[in-house]
Amino acid sequence: MNIVIMGPPGAGKGTQASVIAGKIDAKHLSSGDLLREAVASGSDLGKSVKKVMDSGALVSDDLMIDLIMDVVMKLVADSKGFLLDGFPRTLVQAEALNEKFADAGVQIDKVINLDVKSETIVQRLSGRRVCTKCKSVYHVDSLPPKVKGICDNDGEELIIRSDDQEAVIRQRLKIYDDSTFPILDFYSKSQEVFQVSGELQMDEVTGKILEALS
Numbered sequence: 513m514n515i516v517i518m519g520p521p522g523a524g525k526g527t528q529a530s531v532i533a534g535k536i537d538a539k540h541l542s543s544g545d546l547l548r549e550a551v552a553s554g555s556d557l558g559k560s561v562k563k564v565m566d567s568g569a570l571v572s573d574d575l576m577i578d579l580i581m582d583v584v585m586k587l588v589a590d591s592k593g594f595l596l597d598g599f600p601r602t603l604v605q606a607e608a609l610n611e612k613f614a615d616a617g618v619q620i621d622k623v624i625n626l627d628v629k630s631e632t633i634v635q636r637l638s639g640r641r642v643c644t645k646c647k648s649v650y651h652v653d654s655l656p657p658k659v660k661g662i663c664d665n666d667g668e669e670l671i672i673r674s675d676d677q678e679a680v681i682r683q684r685l686k687i688y689d690d691s692t693f694p695i696l697d698f699y700s701k702s703q704e705v706f707q708v709s710g711e712l713q714m715d716e717v718t719g720k721i722l723e724a725l726s
């Protein structure tokens with residue numbers, strides 16, 4: 513089964529994708545991992561990716577799609593499915609990917625959208641505290657340190673990463689919303705898009721996704 517999983521940053525998409533992939537014997541294709549693996553492999557594609565990343569530029573849609581197609585065609589040859597996470601992020605990417613898939617006879621069987629309210633995500637992410645020394649991650653509500661603001665391991669003062677500042681989170685969510693709506697609209701023209709609430713406990717969300725896939 514070939515699946516695209518969508519969801520805002522902080523929705524737990526990566527975690528869900530990885531759990532689901534294990535349960536349905538599909539490969540979890542996260543755009544970040546694909547880039548890292550390509551570079552590590554030293555292949556021609558990997559060398560192109562490395563050149564772009566070293567220059568500080570963003571990897572182009574074409575290059576990202578080439579990377580995905582490279583892995584997907586190997587999976588197809590092995591009769592294995594995939595679960596695409598973190599791509600497409602824009603309508604242009606979704607259309608380009610669909611064209612490549614159509615040419616190669618690859619079909620997306622299900623599109624899952626993990627639906628989480630902005631307020632929930634802001635609360636989840638803005639409560640995050642990290643230790644710069646040992647990199648431990650805490651959360652003021654769900655995983656507090658023994659002493660407020662202090663790392664359990666080394667007594668270091670905990671900080672809020674700049675990515676986790678509320679204004680930054682809200683900006684990222686807005687960008688996500690603006691770009692995602694057209695993608696879901698695009699997919700819904702050719703297939704059903706399954707809305708799964710990401711507000712529940714992690715294992716409950718997994719259960720809902722598996723239900724949608726069955």
Ligand SMILES: [Zn+2]
Nearest residue numbers: 643646663666
């Ligand atoms: Zn620490």
